[in-house]
Amino acid sequence: AGVPGRGQRVTPAAGAVEGVKAVLFDLDGTLVDSLPTIADAMAEAAQMHGLDAEPEAIIPLIGAPMQILVEELFGVSVDIANAVNEDYLRLYHSSYILTTPPHAGANELIDALDDAGLRLAIVTNKRDEGARLMTHIMGWLDRFEVVHGRDSGAPKPDPEAALAVLRKMNLAPAEAAFVGDTEFDMNCGRDAGLAVVIGIAGSRDEERLRAEGATHVVRSLEEVGTVLLGAEVMR
Template identity: 35%
Template sequence: MNYQGVIFDLDGTLLDTIEDITVALNTVMSQHGFRQFSIEEAKKMVGDGMRELMVRAKPELAGQMELIDALVNEFRQEYAKVWREHSRPYPGIPELLTELNKKGLKLAVLSNKAHPFTEIMVKELLPVPFQAVRGARPEVPLKPDPAAARLILKDLNLTPAEALYVGDTAVDMKTALEAGLTPVGVLWGFREARELLDSGARALLLKPADLLPLVFDEKRS
């Protein structure tokens, strides 16, 4: 089978965003007198959308969705102020994307980050055009529900077997499997190898360039 496209997760896969996320989270927490979190703690809390981030930060509020939604709105406001401070592509990502684009691969981003943030960060921080970019939207379920991945495949005019899904969390691996995509895990992101393998990763990447032989060896076969 020839791979014709690659769908990427954003945070922890293409972009190192955890410092700015942690700053925004801790600003909200401190405003309410709640405990703050280290970057390492925050890495284990992100990946399932802003609402779930707030629930993990304050689990005792899990059933009080009005309060959680208020915290989400505060987090959005704080994150909008700081996301440009430290968020950058991981080393090797610009070169990987440039090479994939040059070789004619269709590229897409699928994230549980709110769509407006996803869209502007892809545009401002990554070096190549993407054929499809989807962040969290109210009308589409979050990953690991495969609905958004299937919409991206439709946008790219690809079958599931023609695309890889590259991400750094169990949510990403489960999304790929549910959508019929080949799941590929990265080891420079927010989670560890065991989580990715236990969730169905077919391959693990130590560095971005490791994706190239995985894609192009298949294309030569």
């Protein structure tokens, strides 16, 4: 499979969704293959506080703000959850983030959407600093018009996370698509009234994603491009 060459302006093909001018992406687990490194960093931070969890038990919970994840996983107080989260952030930003790769097809999809004239934004529950750092490490800062972390407002699944970004872009919800991999993304996109909500099956299965608001469920970023641009463009 391939995509048009960089700088080659393309027109969405037959089968593509119509009327979409912008695509809002989740970051962790959607554009970057960060769930394993996040889980490893969280497991290490938890151990520093006498809490044990296998990374495999952490991955299905990723998507919520990390303090909430810690509270739910370990049943600890808010103070302990905040302390674990601070150690997690220190560990993750100092080492784990540097070993996080993009998901297969991420760069190609970003190129194809850009060449089709679609505007791009990130809506993540990462702290703003971490979101911008990850986007910088991936070489994407100049590709995304807005990078919106949870310090910028209400976190997903609150639809305000998406609506705040659309206001910055001067776009209506009916002019945008949301792409993510968790129920937090699906709920956010659905409740914000976005035209298209694409769920990438993996950490959550197709049935769960559809129940939580996905209008389309795919299994790869290339398939995201097929939904948004049509099969001919992504061939």
